[in-house]
Amino acid sequence: MKNQDKKNGIKAPIGGLGAGGNGAVSRRSFLQSSALAGGGMLLSFGWFTSANAAEKMEVLNLPEQQWSELAAYIKVTPDNVVKILCPNPEFGQNVMTSLPMMVAEELDCDWKDVVVEMSTHDNVKYGSQFTGGSNSVRMYWKPLRNAGAAARQMLIEAAAQTWGVSVSEITTKAGVLSHSSGKSAKYGEMASKAATLAVPKEVKLKAPKDFSIVSHSKKNTEGVKVVTGKPLFGMDYKVDGMLIAMIQHPPAFGMKLKSFDATAAKKMPGIKDIFSFKLYDDGFVQGGFDTSTFNEMIAIVGKTTWEVMNARKKLNAQWEAAGDVKVTMNGRGGKQEVTVPGRLETTANQMEMMAQYAQKPAQLLRKDGDPETAFKNAAQIIERTYNAPFLAHNTMEPMNFFAHVQEDKALVAGPLQAPGWMEPTLAKILNLPADKIEIQMTRMGGGFGRRAYGSYVYEAARISQKMKAPIKLIYTREDDMTYGIYRPMYTATYRAALDANKNLIGFHVKGGGIPENPVHANRFPAGAVDNYLAEGWEIPSNVTIGAFRAPRSNFNAAAEQSFLDEVAEAMGKDPIAFRLDLLKRAKENPVGKNNDYDASRYIGVLELLKEKSGWGKPENAGKKRGVAAYFCHASYAGHVVDMVMRDGQPYVEQVTSAVDCGVVVNPDAARNMVQGAVVDGIGQSFYGALTHKEGVPEQSNFHNYRMIRMNEAPKKIDVHFVQNEIDPTGLGEPPFPPVFGAVANALFQTTGKRYYNQPFKVEIEKIKS
Amino acid sequence: MAKYNLKINGKTQQVDVDPSTPMLWVLRDHLNLVGTKFGCGMAQCGACTVHLDGNAVRSCSLPVSVVGKGAITTIEGLSAEATHPLQKAWLEHDVAQCGYCQSGQIMSATALLKNNPKPTDADIDAAMSGNICRCGTYLRIKEAIKAVSPLTLRGSDPNGGKK
8 A cells, every 4th residue: 555645734623523514615625725735646445437447447557647636536637537536434325426426517527437536534625524424415515516616617717728719618518628619628638737727716516407417326436346355445454564453352341451461372373462551541631532441451463363363362361340430521511520430230220220210300401381281281191111222333344443653653544434533632642743644544344333433543553553563453243242332222201291182282202321311302393292391311331332323313213203103093193194283383383493303394205205105095005004204414214114924023024215315416326325224224123232241241243133134124115205406415324213113113003012112023022922 | 384275266375374264364364365354253244255166155164274175266256347247236236335245245146146046035035144234235135136147147157157
């Protein structure tokens, strides 16, 4: 792998969602940064867009000086190959294709001429380069199109000067510049001249109706590499002289290293060293994404993976209770001392603790009207409690990272959702200036939120620093599953007050979790009910948690959408009609001011879902169907799940999905993502659970952590998008949460019983026996 | 340590490794064939699937010492430029999301079609349920397999359709 030769040293401040947050990179900042020196060598990973892979491989090997950089993200060769840099790391959400499509659209080039490459990590030049929060397309929608349009304008200007004609007389199409006189030139012919021109201050973007690349399905630009097994992932990263490292972490949450004897292990073949190290120095102030599950671990370093695995088995380590640990965090709430409790948790006790906390007074999150009186006067109160376990992300590629730390600089490379978030801490723990640390972004074998927390990057860096050698840290599946950053454990109690005429007059949600409260107080049905109360509570824990595909929503949608189903039933209403009635109220005469959602878009999704699923149609009368719809991040999604019993077991047979995510950039890939979210949601709701015994995770690999497999996936998933011209609002997460609710509601239709506790499979077995 | 002459993708390659070393790590660490992926290390996820004499095996649980004269085929051995019908079908159906499991999926599917050129949905479920896809691309995997006709498969098999 070649390092980039030059890099500007300025770094954007990192905070919250990264530089500038949502919609971040202003046109101004990209125009300025495009005038900076070239992006350096970009040979670490190459990408091909079509089947003529070999040809394109040649192109990518061209020396850097043959590429003319027109604006950040775009380079063109004299023979018309357009290289588009993808700023954000790819973890399966299709950004390596969809983001370049946005550039190519405004550049007006031929998609066949495009090659795509991962950009270097440079938050000044490329924006916050963060994959998560269903944000990539949203965040780059304007900046990338601006870049494409600016480059196009520069090419036109270059042609105008060359031909001595007016800019206004030149048109572009599929990478060709044409003048009314009959003169024409390919972009490549004008590229070197265009690169010397000033970047335009103003550009005009196309209207969605004029798109010829965006909203037209394009194949995955990395498809060929994926199906031929080319090195793509962090796990595949290799340099000469690289050592393999693994870490041994304490066996239980709440334990720490007492002592260890590595005498036997060090004698094993291929072993270079075994030592303990601290992740953070004493007194270190942790940033919001600096997790510290365990602060002291043992590193085993050797020549090959198998040798390290074998030596690790010979390690003789003693562990002891860590007790309460004080850490200083500097996260969203500012700098604060946090006490991480030392108790060794067991799932039954966690459940008991949650049930106790649920009875205590909680933090008021929102109150509309007079809910107390509404519930006092109610003719009927429906109260239900929902529970969900910790979930392990279980990305197919376990955590890993490459690090080569030298005296005056460091190179780290691997799978990471938000490199910029890790960089400040990396600089601190290595005692190097941030501009001496290069981060290379590899394709990720899944993320789902897990790779937003890069303590494994720090671990790799620490180990490389000690070894004075390039190393690749690899987690085994067991490490990955038992040393995780889990989806928290949640519970919520919902209450609905009905008057004598079965009108919904009050709504109350009180939710909590270990260690996080899940409640989104300003989401539906807030805004649709006169008397509304939302409360939350939290139980601190030493089990480390973090974002998991649609954080909190992935629980709330299950609980709330199941509850609404039951309320609709009690009111004698159709579940879709009931939701539409509430949303109509929220649209026409909303309660309160801070309602997060747009009731019109929510209604649109439900109506599309109703139409496409044939909801309530006589031909579907015999089907066992469940419905749910949810808003999260900035998009709207709903599903109708059709369930059947086979061999005494419920299976999801078919799913109809409706989504409003604004303009759909790459429709076929978007359908793939929604289908995947549906399968993921079915799998997590049926089987997902990480339980504890005395702090020890009881699941460690796929033999005891069940994942959905092909035979359990639906036979058909029909995906429909609301057609509109709203700027994209994100898709990676929104289709996922409502799957849980739709599955729960279909289970009721299929089995006649309501399911309140995930994973449903365990509950089904319990109810059966 | 011991020396092994392994037949991999039609070429004989020598490695000097501990006899217990799984083929997965022989391929990845010693022969730079990284298309075969590490997922679980206990034959539960299928990411490491390769062919041993045409049959799908989990290379994470296959010690190098038992391979003997057996012919190993990895994803790199199907074709380097995605000309194998299953690779083409994978591209045509735009199957991959993160892509990490897909080489194992393709190797399982290739072995299935070799023995059963026109599998039913149930056959595909049975043959493919050992391969986990965390992104949930199962429907597309199934469609891609079904799109490969017996004729195209025979024409482009790296072994010329011979068993």
